[in-house]
Amino acid sequence: MRSEGELASCDVLSEVVRVYSQCGLVDKGFEVYKDVVEVYECVPNVYACNALLSGLVKCGLLESACEVYDEMLQRNNVSGSGADNYSTCIMVSAFCKKGKVEEGRKLIVDRWGEGCVPNVVFYNILIDGYCKKGDVKKAFLLFKELKLKGFLPAVEAYGAMVNGFCKEGNFGISERLMNEMKSRGLVMNFKVYNSIIDAGVDTKFG
Numbered sequence: 001m002r003s004e005g006e007l008a009s010c011d012v013l014s015e016v017v018r019v020y021s022q023c024g025l026v027d028k029g030f031e032v033y034k035d036v037v038e039v040y041e042c043v044p045n046v047y048a049c050n051a052l053l054s055g056l057v058k059c060g061l062l063e064s065a066c067e068v069y070d071e072m073l074q075r076n077n078v079s080g081s082g083a084d085n086y087s088t089c090i091m092v093s094a095f096c097k098k099g100k101v102e103e104g105r106k107l108i109v110d111r112w113g114e115g116c117v118p119n120v121v122f123y124n125i126l127i128d129g130y131c132k133k134g135d136v137k138k139a140f141l142l143f144k145e146l147k148l149k150g151f152l153p154a155v156e157a158y159g160a161m162v163n164g165f166c167k168e169g170n171f172g173i174s175e176r177l178m179n180e181m182k183s184r185g186l187v188m189n190f191k192v193y194n195s196i197i198d199a200g201v202d203t204k205f206g
Contacts, residue, residue, distance in 0.1 A: 096129030
């Protein structure tokens with residue numbers, strides 16, 4: 001069993017990783033992370049690892065992010081250091097932004113029930129990813145599945161679907177979705193309005 005001093009050292013090192021990552025010094029954060037694991041043989045906590053994951057993804061370092069995430073999965077039996085829903089969310093979003101939506105979806109399926117609980121955030125990310133790839137059909141199937149599972153689509157999901165259908169010239173479904181938003185009392189934010197305007201310009205509509 002580790003002494004109180006060793007535990008405190010692990011907490012301090014984890015905090016260093018987190019602060020470096022959140023301050024934009026991701027390279028330094030990753031370097032300290034490797035030292036924490038390999039040299040000090042400490043296990044960084046999930047908050048530090050998630051901050052590092054987020055920083056690596058923002059810098060486009062997906063390979064390094066995958067390395068950290070895989071190591072987190074291997075530590076899932078260690079309390080407070082394994083991957084949680086947010087960790088998986090970061091990775092799924094990263095894959096989708098790279099156009100690798102199927103890889104992101106597979107990650108969710110593989111993790112279902114193993115620390116990954118289905119929620120509306122995952123659906124929003126995948127729906128947006130498919131729409132940006134131009135695969136509106138798959139996005140709409142997920143949109144329907146979302147409802148069948150008892151979740152209510154968020155503004156972001158509606159915005160992605162409206163934008164996707166507008167770009168396809170399917171303004172009837174777009175209007176229906178906007179009316180559905182209105183009936184639920186959802187307010188379209190600037191991002192949704194912009195997506196509609198952009199789609200209207202692209203399709204000579206508006």
